[in-house]
Amino acid sequence: MIDKLIENIKKKQAPVMVGLDPTMKLVPEHIKQKAFAEYGETLKGAAEAIWMYNKGIVDAVAELIPAVKPQIAMYEQFGVEGLVAFHKTVEYCKQKDLVVVGDIKRGDIGSTSDAYAVGHLGQVQVGNTMCRGFGEDFVTVNPYLGSDGVKPFIEVCKQEKKGMFVLVKTSNPSSGEFQDRLVLPEGCTDASKARPLYEVVGEKVAQWGADHMGAEYSYIGAVVGATYPEMGKVLREIMPKAYILVPAYGAQGGKGADLVHFFNKDGLGAIISSSRGIIGAYQQEKYAQYGPLNYADAARAAVIDMREDIAQALA
């Protein structure tokens, strides 16, 4: 699937993905009214609204982008009905030949991580039948539990030819609280040798990835926030064969010029994600002329601008 992702990036000439992270505040009134008229102000009504909203955006931007990244929390907030909308969104994007990265940030002890991996990337055995749960192409994984929480995901990726991105340095303001802490190398008492935890995790990602390669890159990638470009530069070197998923372009503050060092010299190795900056574009001054009715066209215009910003930075 990493090869498919790279192929899609080359074909669309755009190392970008759109985060499908719907909230009730982002969904235009006309969509909400229609959904509530049918299902009431219920979880089902909300789920219908976010699904219709997503569909409009995907229809408008699919030809411009290689991949999407639905954030499952934004669906899970609406309970089971929200997850129905998540699943529909995954299916629909796959039909549109988009690579789907489930931003699920799961991670647990071995047998439990296996259940997550099976549910999102693989197949679960029911009697003598193999069944597929959510069916994303990639997922994001939290490494806090160590190798035996990560390896079940790797195994399923291997079997199913899928991929994953391990959280290394997240985009949020307090990510440094634990991730930046200086840790001593094992068995070492020389404080000058201490390095930030995110580098230690990055090295693990490189190790895990070395034996799990696509044609050019590993299918074990990493998440490094656009908001930390200097750290991205270091991590790029620590993990030369890992694809880096770079969230937080746009609304969270990352800009094209900050992103150059996340890429390798081949122009590959990173994919930049923007969520609210795209899907909520119609609410921004810059794209306000589209209005809520044409929210999907506003999203399309924002994708075009984002592609251009990144292309210029990489040129």
Added chain:
Amino acid sequence: MIDKLIENIKKKQAPVMVGLDPTMKLVPEHIKQKAFAEYGETLKGAAEAIWMYNKGIVDAVAELIPAVKPQIAMYEQFGVEGLVAFHKTVEYCKQKDLVVVGDIKRGDIGSTSDAYAVGHLGQVQVGNTMCRGFGEDFVTVNPYLGSDGVKPFIEVCKQEKKGMFVLVKTSNPSSGEFQDRLVLPEGCTDASKARPLYEVVGEKVAQWGADHMGAEYSYIGAVVGATYPEMGKVLREIMPKAYILVPAYGAQGGKGADLVHFFNKDGLGAIISSSRGIIGAYQQEKYAQYGPLNYADAARAAVIDMREDIAQALA
């Protein structure tokens, strides 16, 4: 909700919870056959099977225990249908006056953690209506993203009078890979002052919890695996007011005698969880006489033995 949990523990005289972590291998044949006859070997068939299996266990053990801990991954592996079974299980356990700890190990950037918190503990606004998603009483939270990934859960707990357990030291073999790494105090270059990451996280839990107290204990608790009793002893002192959820009793290797130091002198402060050791008891030699048809009675017997083991250790 921490007060309700403690009240339930006192009433049932048992600081134990049962992990409702169903897998197809644990569900007895007669239940699977019935579910598959109705829904086929499908995700819906699997979901019906695990729900019926859970219901049997809950009916048999509810009067003996204060709380249950469904592990959401075991449901999520069956996709949306599995999560329907999760939700039914949560609802049913609440009807039985059990405190429900959703073992979800979520954690993300601020706005995303808020969506998880709302979906699992709180209410989401749909139009002018407030709707409830999954409705657990407590959840487990992954701290890797730092304070701003944790605080939205705290806010929702405060509003809704619910609670949470932050992963501090997990029970799995490789938990030490990152959690045990020695980290330098901020701004310090003296290697002799370095301490394991789990202690640093434990201190944060104590800080977060200090302003969020029930009558005796904070509603911000911690997860510390039964498999690491020595670390539990240290963490008990670092977090005197945090309730400690101690998984991995039984199948993963923890024993009653290992658990004494997780408790405070008041006999409170910890709750021990067992999953497979209880719900899969009928598959163990010790309880084999019950047979698969009486799997729930086997679970009940295993709960009684677990209560006794812990009571003796604490005596």
